[in-house]
Amino acid sequence: MNGMPITVKRSIELLGLCLVVCIIVLGQNIIMPVLMAFFISIMLLPIYRFLKKKRFPEIIAIVLPILFVFAFIGVIIWFFYAQISFLVSDFPEIKRNVNLHLTSLSKWISNISHYSTKEQIDLITQKSDDLLALGNKTAGSALLGITNSFVFLGLLPIYIYLMLFYKDILLRFIFMWFKPEQHFKVKEAIYETESMVKNYLVGLLIQIIYITVLLGGSLYLFDIKHALLIGVIFALLNLIPYVGALIGNIIGVLLTLTSSQDGWQIVTVLVAISVVQFFDNNILMPRIVGSKVKINALMAILGVFIGGSVAGISGMFLSIPIIATLKIIFDRSEIFKQWGALLGDERPNLSPMSFPIFRKKNKIAASEDINKEVN
Known part of the structure; x- marks a missing residue:
């Protein structure tokens, strides 16, 4: 493997990535x-x-x-x-x-366009018939999904x-893949993965509780109908990073629209969701989860969408801990260290275009060479 050209190595890596995605699908x-x-x-x-x-x-x-x-x-x-x-x-x-x-x-x-009320009704009726036909076709798929x-x-x-x-058998299997001199790195990766997963999942459980209490309670004080339902739906959808919060906002507005004729209630729901989300993103969640999940936002968003397209809702939910686990493994591997750098959120202080030493893998050697270049 060490004697292979770099292009062959990268081609094998990309081929392996495609193979893993195909197996998951x-x-x-x-x-x-x-x-x-x-x-x-x-x-x-x-x-x-x-x-x-x-x-x-x-x-x-x-x-x-x-x-x-x-x-x-x-x-x-x-x-x-x-x-x-x-x-x-x-x-x-x-x-x-x-x-x-x-x-x-x-x-x-009707006021802003040339479409009359009759034309709008005809269009809605036509689209409703199309949706009904589509619903009949997908009913079997929905039943299969429930099953x-x-x-x-x-x-x-x-x-x-x-x-x-059988956890001890599984751990023994993992250690047997590596040489004895590499076992300390394997042990380190296992402990870090365990800590990261526990912090992340327990943090999500706490997040469900406090978002439900904060959002549902505040909407209940403003006499919003189905306040607790909106709070729980938003809390559960918020488990899906980035995408879930947007869907939760839409569902909250739709539930308020169907249960009220007052516009101020819709504004109240949007303001309450925004305030709770601000506290969640900037104050509560960073303190609960801490810095255990060190993934940059670009890779997190891509991971959520790829996970959703590959494996549905479960793929979207599991995308963050899977990527974080892969980063822990990649950071301890000389072969895949560049993938760990791609997934991480550690930005170099200086541009790799200006300081070529930032392109190297060895951080200790890099810091020494930077001092030489700067001096």
């Missing part, structure tokens, strides 16, 4: 539950170790944390069911508000249990 129904179980099992390790120290049997020490996770998921599902039932009971009022907003929108369009979700949730506890039970 073809086997996403198998790979995504395994990856999700891997990250959740890392998050549950402290509870497992605590129970083991208290001399709980190993099976109970594994099962209890898994039951805790699924109890939390069950509470969220129950809450959504209760809130959606409340939303359905308001359907007559929602229908009346939607008709009122559509009438106002139709008048506004896959149930399979996903069914396999998740089994994978988590087996990963915790």
Whole structure:
């Protein structure tokens, strides 16, 4: 490998990257539950170790944390069911508000364009028929997606249990890939990955709670209907970096539009979401997660979109911890160190175009050469 030309090395790397993406696309129904179980099992390790120290049997020490996770998921599902039932009971009022907003929108369009109300109704009817036809075609796909979700949730506890039970075998497998003199780097990478994943996922759980309380509580004080539902939806969608917050804003506005005729309530929802998001992004989340996930924003956004196109919502959610784990591995590898630099958020103080030494991999040697160049 060391004797290969640099172009051959880079070609093999890119070919391997394409191969990994193809494997994920073809086997996403198998790979995504395994990856999700891997990250959740890392998050549950402290509870497992605590129970083991208290001399709980190993099976109970594994099962209890898994039951805790699924109890939390069950509470969220129950809450959504209760809130959606409340939303359905308001359907007559929602229908009346939607008709009122559509009438106002139709008048506004008539005033600024040549489209009459009749032409608008004809256009809406035509598009509605097209959407209905499309809905009939995709109904089977939606049913298949729901089935896959149930399979996903069914396999998740089994994978988590087996990963915790056989974790020593998995660790031994990892160490056997490397020479004994490299084991200290492997151990370092494992500890850093565990710390990063725990901080990130526990931080997300705390984030769901405080966003729901802050946003839902503030909207409730302003007498906004479905305040808690808006808060929980925004909190859950905010788990998807960058994209989720935008979708949460849109859903919050739509829920307010359907339940109210007052424009000030829409402004209140947008202002409340903006304030909560400002506190989350700049004050709360950096303190909770800290600097464990050292990924630059460009790679994070690309990772979210690529993860979504490759593996759907689960791919978008897992994209950040996967990229962060890869960066930890790449930073400790001489072959892939440039990929770690690409994913990271450490900007050089001086441009590599002006100071060629910044193009080198060895930071210690680079700092010495920079002093020489500057002096």
